[in-house]
Amino acid sequence: MSATKLETSTPDVSPPVRWGEKIIEGLIWAAGLSTILIVALIFIFLLKEGLPTFLDIPLRQLFGKRWYPIEGMFGLASLLAGTLLVTAGAVIITVPLGIVTAIYLGEFAPPWQREILKPLIEVLAGIPSIVLGFLGWVALAPIIQNAGAPTGLTAFTGALILAYMALPTIISISEDALYAVPKEYRDGALAIGATQWQTIWRVVLPAAKSGIVIAVMLGIGRAIGETMVALMVTGNAANIPAFGADIMFQPVRTMTATIAAEMGEVAQGSLHYSVLFGIGILLFLITFAINSLARKLVGGESVRRKRTGF
Amino acid sequence: MTNDKIAVNNLFFTYPDGTEALSNVSLNIAANQIFVLFGPARSGKTTLLRLLNRLSDLLEGARHQGDILFNGESVFRRNANVIELRRKISMVFAIPTPLPGSIRQNLTYGLRMAGIKDKVLHEARVETSLQQAGLWDEVKDRLDTSAFALSGGQKQRLCIARSLALEPEVLVLDNPTSGLDPLSTAVVEESLYDLKEQYTIVMVPHSVQQGARVADVAAFMLGGELVEVCTADKMFMNPQDQRTEDYITGRFG
């Protein structure tokens, strides 16, 4: 290959190397890759501050029942129990509500209703958690107390509000999943003489199963991670609720609420401080696991445009 | 080294999914003629067109072997200026594809991207290219209106004009009349005869009949292979290969 050959080519209108573009494209690459860095940084800084939790406290004590930071007792069991209870309650409420609402929107609602309901659900997604927490505190808790609970600030109060907070996610993902079920399946069932409900129950829902499972997973993730509502309305009692019929109507304390409530008052670098970061590490790992699982369930389908054809 | 504008030498092309789109294709395209590339669907015509100016680069993971020489130089050479190549070998697509914006903005897009800011030059090119594409009289009073407001046939002539505004050496037309009615098709074909005085034209026709109408030289492709290439008269009157004859007479495809 000869240099002479290149010289015979017509001169370029533009400079051959566009440094400006190279720099911009470099920045774009950096921005894309920075997301990995950010996740890594989050984990690193959580570890940096929270690692003593797992090194300095014997595991048996760490997962013990007693959370008395002032006496140096950092048993996470009660906090885990609180989070578990509130999350489970929220999921039990939100999943059927969300899926059924998605069914209503997708299969029954006339178009004019859909046009009102969808923005309304978007509005719900937009209400700040602190506002819902505030409402739970001033309005819902008294109602629950009047209904006979010893206090209005209970696991159930938190679960109910968290359930509504998770609804927009669950509804929109389930709706997508229902929408993706081919019309042919519905036609096939209806043509045999199945009722609409039989069609939904026996054909549409089973076919939309994986999408609905993902909706549930992400709903769980949201409920575990929510802080302000949990802080304001679950009663902030760091103990394992007594097992019984009223288990949901006792005050509890979640992991997130513990961090929010106590971080402001601890000395930086103290063991208590580390433990709060340690709880952060647990939350990070739990949500990471849930998200990875949800992603796995999608089976690597991506929304990417196929670029095989021109 | 020949006097050919474009020389395709033993070209193979494989799609990212492993299917072979072109198999050992060799042909030469001389300057100032209309070279027609025809054959049934999926015979590799469009793929070959898109290799000429390396739009094939957009197919991530595709592979090629062999070479294409443009003015005697490989378009695949290591330091080839692909941007410049695409200005010299300009392409018009099957579906009319105006860019969002006015007629004028469409026509000057290539120039502006080349860094040419001279407004006088812009104006001159807008007028010449529209005239060459036979569109000037219809749009000269509304150059600043949206290109999407044009009819299908006008859109396609706008796309031809947009390529011409770059003063390319080769005009590549991929089934440019596919969406057009017979009248618009005739207008586009008409403008091609005039254009070959100045440009080399490589075209995939809409039909065998169109190919026969416009071609100086024709090449018949089938299943990624070049079956035969010869002058249009010979090709459409007296093809050498049985498959060509079967296709031209409508026995398959």
Place this chain on the structure above:
Amino acid sequence: MKRQQTDKIARIAITIVAALVVIPIILVILFIIINGIGTLSWEFFTQPPGNGMKEGGIMPALLGTIILTFGTAIAAIPLAIGAAIYLAEYAKENRLTRWVRIAIVNLAGIPSIVYGLFGLGMFVLFMGFGTSIIAGSLTLGIMTLPVVISASEEAILAVPQEFRVVSLSLGATKWQTIRHQVLPQALPGIITGIILGLGRAAGETAPILFTVAAFYLPELPRSAFDQTMALPYHLYVISTQVPGMPMDVQYGSALVLLLLVLSMTLIATVVRTGMRRKREW
């Protein structure tokens, strides 16, 4: 029971459940509006809280939230759009890209309080910004990234591929194609995503608890390294931390926060529909 009856009952039950979802949303909004609207006044917006926060207005908190939202925008937008362009236009289908996608999905799932911890560890302490607007903005900005990235990527992918091909065929470089064809067409979607993300950030409390929010600070911040009050945290403080707080001030603050955030959602929707209507393809 006849199956037609089951069908009827199922329909009614489904409708009731849908109503159970929808009616509380309307009630919540009405409840706050009705209880809070009487508190809104010029003074409420322009005065700092006084008399142990029991009187006066919410000016420093409202302004603080607006400042933080701008800070969030500055921190998040360039990175988010860059990452979206990377994913939509540059990323090849390889392991690195998979990692980027996993990272974004997981960023979206990290609890907001964990962002607060991260902000405390990295920006407040490690980088030495202290509890400050810059630390809070960076924390909120990173939290907002996944929302804006996903919305922007979707908007970019929605731009028809033929515009890219045509632009490249006319001798535009890849970046010119993105800059002159793709981004202008994707802009409405990107703006919508940005406003939605910022709206969410404006209403967040947990990430600002330890990074920026001041309990009570009647004067306005002077620099990015100052603390500021913020409306969500202010609402938390006056409703749970101040005994004997008048209810109307609490409802008023909640209403302002709600209106601020919902108006951003509304603007986003208007931008989206308005610019979609203008679109020619």
Place this chain on the structure above:
Amino acid sequence: MTEQTIPNKIDVHDFSFFYGDFQALKRLNLPIKEKQITALIGPSGCGKSTFLRAINRMNDTIPGIRAEGQILLDGEDIYAPDVDVVELRERIGMVFQKPNPFPKSIFENVAFGPRVLKMTNRRDELHQMVRESLEGAALWDEVKHRLKDSAMNLNPGQQQRLCIARTIAVQPEVILMDEPASALDPVATLHVEDLMRTLAENYTIVIVTHNMQQAARASDWTGFFWLGELVEFNKTSALFSSPERELTESYITGRRG
């Protein structure tokens, strides 16, 4: 039995059908004879599928539709207000253009109808029904050893016969077929046509097809549709050998359409 004495299973009187403002069917009148095969032919978009889907009211799922006139099934108007659509569809089954098995096992596909219609509670009876339906659809021998396999693994021709089995499992009186062979290769098409002949011994069959040879081969009666109107209706042999209308002739000879 002469052709005049064959009873009408379905009578269509002045039937019109609208999508919003668009009139898709214009005052149709025709009989559909019991246990005969009636073919509906015509170019695409001429209303034959709309008519077919009007017979079991599958169009009900589309918003903005309206019907005028009557379709009588055994003398009763299927558009009467007190008609239970679900029961109507039990009596009038349908096979679609594209095979649409459910993403379930072969067995569950056929058992779907008997299950939702609560035709039996007994496992052995259900098995018997599935077997008879698959035999009726000429599919039993091919699938009897893999009833638990997913129906999605069958080839298109088998899938279509499975859909026919699914339809006859609920023992309908009428079977509507909307271009049932259009997605199938020639061999599978012949399979389905043979099957139709056998089924006509027990069922009234209405088939929409764009394939005139198929109509000529497989049907007893043929109706020719053009732009929402029924141009001509007659015995198949008569319609194809000596069409009464010029339009029909130009269509079946390929000059139009």
